[in-house]
Amino acid sequence: MKNLFASRLEALLKEHNLSKRAFAAKIGVSATSISDWTNGKIQPTAESIYAVSMYFKVSADYLLGLEDETGSKIY
Numbered sequence: 001m002k003n004l005f006a007s008r009l010e011a012l013l014k015e016h017n018l019s020k021r022a023f024a025a026k027i028g029v030s031a032t033s034i035s036d037w038t039n040g041k042i043q044p045t046a047e048s049i050y051a052v053s054m055y056f057k058v059s060a061d062y063l064l065g066l067e068d069e070t071g072s073k074i075y
Contacts, residue, residue: 004065
């Protein structure tokens with residue numbers, strides 16, 4: 001299964017011109033965590049998914065691959 005969280009987070013970071021280190025500081029996690037998430041090494045906690053979704057103003061469902069860019073459910 002493709003890790004959509006990793007690819008969508010990476011795309012959001014690029015879209016907002018944010019480094020992993022700067023973003024990590026903004027949401028209160030380590031830069032290593034952001035790197036691990038975008039590389040698909042580990043999955044974020046529910047609290048971290050919430051922080052990412054609130055920061056970028058996207059839904060957790062979008063980050064997890066349960067809906068597309070338009071907000072339409074994929075399942």
